[in-house]
Amino acid sequence: DTGVSQNPRHKITKRGQNVTFRCDPISEHNRLYWYRQTLGQGPEFLTYFQNEAQLEKSRLLSDRFSAERPKGSFSTLEIQRTEQGDSAMYLCASSLDLLSAYEQYFGPGTRLTVT
Amino acid sequence: RKEVEQDPGPFNVPEGATVAFNCTYSNSASQSFFWYRQDCRKEPKLLMSVYSSGNEDGRFTAQLNRASQYISLLIRDSKLSDSATYLCVVNQGGKLIFGQGTELSVKP
Numbered sequence: 001d002t003g004v005s006q007n008p009r010h011k012i013t014k015r016g017q018n019v020t021f022r023c024d025p026i027s028e029h030n031r032l033y034w035y036r037q038t039l040g041q042g043p044e045f046l047t048y049f050q051n052e053a054q055l056e057k058s059r060l061l062s063d064r065f066s067a068e069r070p071k072g073s074f075s076t077l078e079i080q081r082t083e084q085g086d087s088a089m090y091l092c093a094s095s096l097d098l099l100s101a102y103e104q105y106f107g108p109g110t111r112l113t114v115t
Numbered sequence: 116r117k118e119v120e121q122d123p124g125p126f127n128v129p130e131g132a133t134v135a136f137n138c139t140y141s142n143s144a145s146q147s148f149f150w151y152r153q154d155c156r157k158e159p160k161l162l163m164s165v166y167s168s169g170n171e172d173g174r175f176t177a178q179l180n181r182a183s184q185y186i187s188l189l190i191r192d193s194k195l196s197d198s199a200t201y202l203c204v205v206n207q208g209g210k211l212i213f214g215q216g217t218e219l220s221v222k223p
Contacts, residue, residue, distance in 0.1 A: 106158035
């Protein structure tokens with residue numbers, strides 16, 4: 001499968017713990033995006049990278065959230081001191097470049113449950 | 116006010132029916148427009164792009180009215196397999212802004 005992959009697929013954690021998710025984009029894609037989706041809502045933009053540079057962060061991304069893409073390939077999203085409100089599906093997407101940025105291909109997501 | 120607004124539904128229709136989804140967006144600087152489909156507990160997948168001239172892909176027709184900031188999707192001769200959530204999406208500077216989605220359930 002050469003699509004976007006995400007790990008883990010499911011994560012259950014206790015409030016206050018830190019969690020880290022990984023996204024592997026389609027190999028030739030230089031743009032990588034993170035979105036969050038809660039039940040009954042559409043995905044909400046969190047942040048995106050052009051190669052290793054983080055170009056934009058949503059105000060939804062509090063200081064407990066940090067994302068990296070150190071070598072311009074895979075990305076990690078870390079949530080520190082998780083809260084119950086962080087429970088959601090975290091989706092990663094990738095695309096080729098600005099001109100085709102709309103063709104974003106999504107991974108299967110990581111479903112986070114904070115108890 | 117949400118940037119992209121859709122009727123959440125659900126729309127319950129019989130097989131063969133024609134169903135129309137509407138969407139409005141608030142940012143006139145939005146650059147491009149799409150409909151994504153999302154099956155239950157799956158990731159969103161691009162259904163089709165939307166152009167001002169209107170575009171059709173088989174049983175699906177999408178329309179954009181930039182003046183009124185309105186997007187539509189028409190599904191003709193609906194199939195059981197069309198049951199899903201349909202997400203109206205606008206592109207703003209590369210990031211996608213999603214509506215909350217409209218749930219469609221096609222019944223035999």
